[in-house]
Amino acid sequence: MAAAVEPSPLTLRIVAECPVTKARACDLTLPHCTVNTPVFMPVGTQGTLKGITVDQLESLGCQICLGNTYHLGMRPGPDLIVKANGLHGFMNWKRNLLTDSGGFQMVSLVELSEVTEEGVNFKSPYDGKEILLSPEKSISIQNSLGSDIMMQLDDVVSSTVKGPRVEEAMHRSIRWLDRCIAANKNPDKQNLFAIIQGGLDAELRKACLKEMTQRDVSGFAIGGLSGGEEKNDFWRMVTLSTDHLPQEKPRYLMGVGYAVDLVVCVALGCDMFDCVFPTRTARFGSALVPWGSLQVKQKQYAKDFLPIDPDCHCPTCKRHSRAYLHALFKSDTAAMHHVTVHNIAYQLSLMRSVRQSIVEGRFPEFIRAFMKRMFPSRDDYPGWAVDALASVNVTLD
Amino acid sequence: MKLELSRVIQGGARLGVLQGVGRTGQHSLKVPGCLLYTHFGTVPHLTQDTLQTVNNLPSVTQVTLSNIAEHQEVLEEFKEGFKTFAGLHNTVLYCSLHDPATRSPTGYATNKTVSVWGSGGRIELTASKFMALLKTVKPDWYQSMADGETWQTNTSRKRIRKSVDRTLAYLDECLLVHQKSQDLDGVELFGVVEGGDVMEERVRSARETAKRPVAGFCFDGLQTGSVDPALRTQLITSMTKELPEDKPRLLQGVGRPDEVLACVEAGVDLFEGFFPFQVTERGCALCFNYDVSPDPERAVLELNEEKHSAGDNVQPKGDLNCEDQTQMTSFEMNLKDKRYQDDFKSLVEGCGCYCCKNHQRAYLHHLLVTNELLAGVLLMIHNMTHYQNFFSAVREALATDKINLLKKRVNGEARNT
Numbered sequence: 001m002a003a004a005v006e007p008s009p010l011t012l013r014i015v016a017e018c019p020v021t022k023a024r025a026c027d028l029t030l031p032h033c034t035v036n037t038p039v040f041m042p043v044g045t046q047g048t049l050k051g052i053t054v055d056q057l058e059s060l061g062c063q064i065c066l067g068n069t070y071h072l073g074m075r076p077g078p079d080l081i082v083k084a085n086g087l088h089g090f091m092n093w094k095r096n097l098l099t100d101s102g103g104f105q106m107v108s109l110v111e112l113s114e115v116t117e118e119g120v121n122f123k124s125p126y127d128g129k130e131i132l133l134s135p136e137k138s139i140s141i142q143n144s145l146g147s148d149i150m151m152q153l154d155d156v157v158s159s160t161v162k163g164p165r166v167e168e169a170m171h172r173s174i175r176w177l178d179r180c181i182a183a184n185k186n187p188d189k190q191n192l193f194a195i196i197q198g199g200l201d202a203e204l205r206k207a208c209l210k211e212m213t214q215r216d217v218s219g220f221a222i223g224g225l226s227g228g229e230e231k232n233d234f235w236r237m238v239t240l241s242t243d244h245l246p247q248e249k250p251r252y253l254m255g256v257g258y259a260v261d262l263v264v265c266v267a268l269g270c271d272m273f274d275c276v277f278p279t280r281t282a283r284f285g286s287a288l289v290p291w292g293s294l295q296v297k298q299k300q301y302a303k304d305f306l307p308i309d310p311d312c313h314c315p316t317c318k319r320h321s322r323a324y325l326h327a328l329f330k331s332d333t334a335a336m337h338h339v340t341v342h343n344i345a346y347q348l349s350l351m352r353s354v355r356q357s358i359v360e361g362r363f364p365e366f367i368r369a370f371m372k373r374m375f376p377s378r379d380d381y382p383g384w385a386v387d388a389l390a391s392v393n394v395t396l397d
Numbered sequence: 398m399k400l401e402l403s404r405v406i407q408g409g410a411r412l413g414v415l416q417g418v419g420r421t422g423q424h425s426l427k428v429p430g431c432l433l434y435t436h437f438g439t440v441p442h443l444t445q446d447t448l449q450t451v452n453n454l455p456s457v458t459q460v461t462l463s464n465i466a467e468h469q470e471v472l473e474e475f476k477e478g479f480k481t482f483a484g485l486h487n488t489v490l491y492c493s494l495h496d497p498a499t500r501s502p503t504g505y506a507t508n509k510t511v512s513v514w515g516s517g518g519r520i521e522l523t524a525s526k527f528m529a530l531l532k533t534v535k536p537d538w539y540q541s542m543a544d545g546e547t548w549q550t551n552t553s554r555k556r557i558r559k560s561v562d563r564t565l566a567y568l569d570e571c572l573l574v575h576q577k578s579q580d581l582d583g584v585e586l587f588g589v590v591e592g593g594d595v596m597e598e599r600v601r602s603a604r605e606t607a608k609r610p611v612a613g614f615c616f617d618g619l620q621t622g623s624v625d626p627a628l629r630t631q632l633i634t635s636m637t638k639e640l641p642e643d644k645p646r647l648l649q650g651v652g653r654p655d656e657v658l659a660c661v662e663a664g665v666d667l668f669e670g671f672f673p674f675q676v677t678e679r680g681c682a683l684c685f686n687y688d689v690s691p692d693p694e695r696a697v698l699e700l701n702e703e704k705h706s707a708g709d710n711v712q713p714k715g716d717l718n719c720e721d722q723t724q725m726t727s728f729e730m731n732l733k734d735k736r737y738q739d740d741f742k743s744l745v746e747g748c749g750c751y752c753c754k755n756h757q758r759a760y761l762h763h764l765l766v767t768n769e770l771l772a773g774v775l776l777m778i779h780n781m782t783h784y785q786n787f788f789s790a791v792r793e794a795l796a797t798d799k800i801n802l803l804k805k806r807v808n809g810e811a812r813n814t
Binding site: 046047048050051053055056071075080083084091302305321324330332334335336338341 | 436763769
């Protein structure tokens, strides 16, 4: 008798592949809904996107967003979230959620954290208690959160670090991946992604890729980048990684969100992206536009009666001018929300356009037009982007 | 605008509709009612999408010169008035001098000027600057310039008299400009009645203001915390005796439900809608009961709830702790309290607002504890809805002779916690 086949909690259907670059447009079916890729995932750290309701997020067309295991594990804690029917129930988000493992926060937020084979030891910033975040603990919290995609706990090392620590972290991440896979209590409802490490060392990356791709995980993240390293090294590691990752599983490039980076890395073969930048910068009055960004709080916009982007269809641009928002920043927090809505709309719209151009077989043209709009002249094109695109057969005029 | 009263209760409360509101005369406002409180045309924390989830929004939007004055140059260059500048559609714009949610300092008014405080500091306004500003704002309706710096206790009689005299003088100056301006054609002007806590001055101010061709009256200097509530209603009664019945009365700076009810009974028609904002800012949700529907089962529940909450560490109802407007009142629940950490009920059962339909107390608690911006958004939606529903209940109670029962509910009823 044949064994019953569990429906997979993740299916990737490649809708189109760019014949020139390594870009793909896919339909990623997850437990809560299908996600169209390439996709940018906004970050809702503490079970909320700052200042934005779930209805607003849904109206903007967001199909997947992030929650942070470290923050939510501390407050309100996994037990409460279980009582609330998972993070979906707690924040009342009906579409997909991806949770990271808490590993990055360990290194970026917590001052005195110590990594051992067991896990990451740290002191809780709220009550000073000693806590150990192990692969098992991280997965346990993520199981309680009930996210559609969980990230493995990896041994995170800054991309600017060199030497034996990088190799140690890479090997440990593989061992921790195995522990995460074993610890997953909901493999039929919750996907686990591996995170490729290896720093900026091609050999270490390849070794990590070789090992991790042998594990049975739903997808792969490219980690250890987007942390201050040289862009020239950054793109080379990205493209090396996608060269060795299976076609039929999604590729998630963590922590990337600048428009240029998104477009280039899609060309290099990445499907999913996340970054706090668009939403964080919004709260400082920085609006993202096809030609860069616009600092609404600056004096020059006090009497500028155009919307942020006259071609943008977001609720903010349909109703308000730069001048109004400029003034509103002096009066009410809603000014931040207006710009947040716009920036999310910008990011999602960008990815939709990218996807559409891949589907219609004109991605290279799209890239050229995008770069032309973004930079005043050819001389301003970032060198690394020119090189990266050239490596996938796109020459910029 | 025309006030059509359907009911007038002996010596006090009125029920009706303010018709022909706005330059085009298309809008109406039920009275007793409240205005839509905004910061520079934006309801605090809310964008259009979140604002539209609130069903019974007031048809009149209030803006204040304290927010607007510093942007005069921009508005002059814009030319098309504040409504268009702020993206406000299909609403009536009422412009007041001060923000009712904040206390302006005293000691700055002069015979010729008053001051407002913007984000960059104090801005001094003469009557002519005041009118110039209003012409740029292009409201549908505004209050005349006024000296209300009498709210502090122990303001001298002399000072109070001066505020009455000055306010009348400012009114006459404003009227002169108003009547000559084509720009203000069809725009309504309310006179402001002052008088501090001195009965004679209140009467004098009301009598004199009523002689001027104003569309209605604002009562200034009686904001929460400035005067004992019992004295306030006496003063209001003394003022309304001098005023024509067919012109509306707007009370500034009073928003607590118990004080609203007392002032409605004394003859006030309109209130500023800032109270829900204050409640939101302290992380609280309005939860007081305003239900006067006949329901015998409720009566039993009432008694039980009263007993249960006897031991609560809560401020007594009708407390005079209104000195500090940031203090929590007995009409609200403090969602930061640990007891809500795992409370999965909606804020108020049967509320029906976006927050109550979609979220639970535990989630609001979490948002407040983690200082998340969404807390303000959700609480503002709930508090506005609850407050608007309260005003509906006030009108309903006046129509069906249940005002005493409503007072009992609002003042004596235990909280819905």
